[in-house]
Amino acid sequence: MAPLMSEADRSIVSIYGQLYDEQAMADVQRMIARDTDRESRAMAREFAELPEDADEACRQGLAERLAPVLATHLTDYPWLTDPRPHLSRGQSVTDRAIGEAMAELYTPAQRDVLRRVLILVSAEKAEKAEKAEKAQNDADPQPGR
Numbered sequence: 001m002a003p004l005m006s007e008a009d010r011s012i013v014s015i016y017g018q019l020y021d022e023q024a025m026a027d028v029q030r031m032i033a034r035d036t037d038r039e040s041r042a043m044a045r046e047f048a049e050l051p052e053d054a055d056e057a058c059r060q061g062l063a064e065r066l067a068p069v070l071a072t073h074l075t076d077y078p079w080l081t082d083p084r085p086h087l088s089r090g091q092s093v094t095d096r097a098i099g100e101a102m103a104e105l106y107t108p109a110q111r112d113v114l115r116r117v118l119i120l121v122s123a124e125k126a127e128k129a130e131k132a133e134k135a136q137n138d139a140d141p142q143p144g145r
Contacts, residue, residue, distance in 0.1 A: 071121050
């Protein structure tokens with residue numbers, strides 16, 4: 001599993017091991033194990049080898065392919081959206097450590113792709129919530145409307 005990961009990804013997982021509890025790290029290992037198919041490996045390699053001068057289309061395309069992976073992880077491991085119960089250190093220590101590690105381990109182009117992934121996943125989540133609310137309102141109209 002780890003040999004398929006980039007050096008940066010192995011380093012970030014090692015840092016997570018210092019910041020998160022055993023249950024969270026077991027989930028991280030399950031996420032890593034799940035993403036070993038050919039397509040996931042190809043995306044990981046593309047991300048690891050992303051040139052700093054990658055154009056907008058390349059960055060956006062990679063983000064769009066990575067977003068469903070993150071969305072699945074967020075569905076399967078809801079604590080990822082609020083990891084506080086799984087922190088072995090304080091929130092501010094964890095945020096600072098991860099921020100510093102991301103800046104050190106990933107290039108600006110890679111961080112841009114990750115930012116785009118988060119935006120795509122957040123937008124999709126908001127759209128799904130809006131559709132669910134509309135469906136609920138359509139199924140249960142309030143009297144007097």
